[in-house]
Amino acid sequence: MYSASSSNEEGRSPYPYHRVNIRTKPSLDAAPPRGCGPEAAQEPASEEAAGPAQAGTEGTLSAREIVARDAQFDPHAVWQTLLGELELQMPSATFNTWVRDTWVLGYEDGEFIIGLPNAYARDWLENRLRYKIKRILTTMMQRQAQVTFQVTPRQVNDDSAADKPAPLYATLTTSPDEPIIEPVAEARVVKEPALTPAIPGPSRRITNGLQLNSNHTFDTFVVGNHNRLAHAAATAVAEKPGQTFNPLFIYGGVGLGKTHLLHAIGNRAHELGLLVLYCSSEQFTNDLIGAIRSQTTEHFRNKYREVDILLIDDIQFIGGKESTQEEFFHTFNHLHAAGRQVVLSSDRPPKALATLEERLRSRFEGGLQTDISQPDFETRVAILQAKASRLGIAIDPGVLMLVAERVDSNIRELEGALNRLALQARLARTPLTTALATDVLDDLTPLRTACPPHEVVRIVAGYFRLQAADLTGRRRTQEIALARQIAMYLLSEEHDLSLSAIGDHLGGRDHSTIRYGVDQIAAGLERDELLRNDIMALRELIYAPAAR
Numbered sequence: 001m002y003s004a005s006s007s008n009e010e011g012r013s014p015y016p017y018h019r020v021n022i023r024t025k026p027s028l029d030a031a032p033p034r035g036c037g038p039e040a041a042q043e044p045a046s047e048e049a050a051g052p053a054q055a056g057t058e059g060t061l062s063a064r065e066i067v068a069r070d071a072q073f074d075p076h077a078v079w080q081t082l083l084g085e086l087e088l089q090m091p092s093a094t095f096n097t098w099v100r101d102t103w104v105l106g107y108e109d110g111e112f113i114i115g116l117p118n119a120y121a122r123d124w125l126e127n128r129l130r131y132k133i134k135r136i137l138t139t140m141m142q143r144q145a146q147v148t149f150q151v152t153p154r155q156v157n158d159d160s161a162a163d164k165p166a167p168l169y170a171t172l173t174t175s176p177d178e179p180i181i182e183p184v185a186e187a188r189v190v191k192e193p194a195l196t197p198a199i200p201g202p203s204r205r206i207t208n209g210l211q212l213n214s215n216h217t218f219d220t221f222v223v224g225n226h227n228r229l230a231h232a233a234a235t236a237v238a239e240k241p242g243q244t245f246n247p248l249f250i251y252g253g254v255g256l257g258k259t260h261l262l263h264a265i266g267n268r269a270h271e272l273g274l275l276v277l278y279c280s281s282e283q284f285t286n287d288l289i290g291a292i293r294s295q296t297t298e299h300f301r302n303k304y305r306e307v308d309i310l311l312i313d314d315i316q317f318i319g320g321k322e323s324t325q326e327e328f329f330h331t332f333n334h335l336h337a338a339g340r341q342v343v344l345s346s347d348r349p350p351k352a353l354a355t356l357e358e359r360l361r362s363r364f365e366g367g368l369q370t371d372i373s374q375p376d377f378e379t380r381v382a383i384l385q386a387k388a389s390r391l392g393i394a395i396d397p398g399v400l401m402l403v404a405e406r407v408d409s410n411i412r413e414l415e416g417a418l419n420r421l422a423l424q425a426r427l428a429r430t431p432l433t434t435a436l437a438t439d440v441l442d443d444l445t446p447l448r449t450a451c452p453p454h455e456v457v458r459i460v461a462g463y464f465r466l467q468a469a470d471l472t473g474r475r476r477t478q479e480i481a482l483a484r485q486i487a488m489y490l491l492s493e494e495h496d497l498s499l500s501a502i503g504d505h506l507g508g509r510d511h512s513t514i515r516y517g518v519d520q521i522a523a524g525l526e527r528d529e530l531l532r533n534d535i536m537a538l539r540e541l542i543y544a545p546a547a548r
Helices: 019-024 063-071 075-089 092-099 119-128 130-141 228-239 258-271 281-294 297-305 322-337 358-364 377-391 397-406 411-428 434-448 453-463 468-472 478-495 499-505 511-525 529-543
Strands: 103-108 111-116 146-151 204-207 210-213 248-252 276-280 309-313 341-346 368-372
Touching: 075 092, 075 103, 075 111, 075 130, 075 411, 092 119, 092 276, 092 281, 111 119, 119 130, 119 146, 130 146, 210 258, 210 276, 228 248, 228 258, 228 341, 228 368, 248 258, 258 276, 258 309, 258 341, 276 281, 281 297, 281 309, 281 322, 297 322, 322 341, 322 358, 377 397, 377 411, 397 411, 397 434, 411 434, 453 468, 453 478, 453 499, 453 529, 468 478, 478 499, 478 511, 478 529, 499 511, 511 529
Parallel strands: 111 146, 248 341, 248 368, 276 309, 309 341
Antiparallel strands: 103 111, 204 210
16 A cells, blocks of 8 residues: 555655645644644644744743843753654654754844754754744743754864763752752853854764764663663674674664664774764665765765674664665675674564565574563663763652653653753742642643544544544545554554454454554555654644643
8 A cells, every 4th residue: 555656756645635735844844633624724824823832921021021031041951852852752763863963053032043964954854843843942931932943064072071061950959948950051042132152962973974972872871671681782792793693683662772772882882993883774765865866876885884883773664665675685794794793773673574575584683682671660760860960950859759650651751751840940940849840740741641542533534634434434535544544553552452442443343454454554654754744743643632
């Protein structure tokens, strides 16, 4: 159903009616429809028309209050919190490729000037995420926010003290008699007539032209029962590449630390003087396409084959891409034969990658496969303590335990919750007590609680401009069949319902029909970016409080 040949030829799309519009203005840039009627699909015509959530509280503050508020907040801290929010909502490969390496160049009067490494990243963010970023910033700052993207290659010097990230906060105390938060350094941007540069973003190491996050090391990786084997294997291949586990295949759910381990391997190997290349499978594919178009395939092959360690994140996305799999097959063979190390990450083991060629699957299974599962309560507390220490903040253990109890899904959400708590306390100039933590977590937790199954069916139908009865009925047009299969997939993934229970919610369909529909969407996600965007948008809707 989702063949590579039919997904993008001559501007055609396998999706019904509104997909052409999505191609010209991708779905992440526009708020998806939240109801069944046509009016639900309309975006606000202007920032002023977006309502209270969009407009913020600017009009309720006096000039003195606005100046006082702007003087005490840190644009860099706000941007890092925004990145945490986006990381929760996007595929990690997409986030790492386009969003992670952005930083605050300056700030004035609600406008962020954001630095990017190249024009490709600027265009991608302009076209796909501008609206979403403005909406999140407006909510976080409680005032109207603007964002401008500017291509400004950042100079990197590993030995420079200025290149190391400064703590966002020095202390965050629960005692009303002590200062709430004192900056370690003058990190905020003083309001001047011209835009003033903010402090630099997180440190990056440039390795063979690609970037490693120097904060992601083995020292900052919290080890627990859920990831002990993966950590030990990663340490071994970093210190003795090509001699122990080759390839090393790390798999697990979103936000559990796979990318951290890949960066840690790269950073350790970099310290040992080895040549490392880290990229996502999406970047590998894009580089291959660019090399073919520019007739520089020899340069492409030298780039990926003349390294000591090749690290590929989210390898599952090469599934269904014949040319990419062919090139990666030969790249893998070249490195393996030369005794070079290959490390791969995925959201599932090789045997579960349905659209992966058998010859690649057998090679991935020829090394060590190790999984990372969800951390237990004690490990979650330890992760929060480590994160707070890196941020330079002191938080009462009771608050950390409360966060660990309420956020039990993955590490990314744990750290995102902690970032939100710290920022909220700083902006409000109040102690970070368990009461404040409870209020903030109450706002966050509903985002991770899916609406009831019948609401999932209604939301999917509304997203495709259909009625719920269309999905539960017997009509089988192309658009209805697609929406119905997506509903099957989401009910399976988000509610973990049995096949027969899913069938009951979709008009009494039998389990074989449900299994086929779920498998079709799972296979399509391997290779179809439009489908991935739709699933991401729908997940945002079914986890939103408005869906209750």
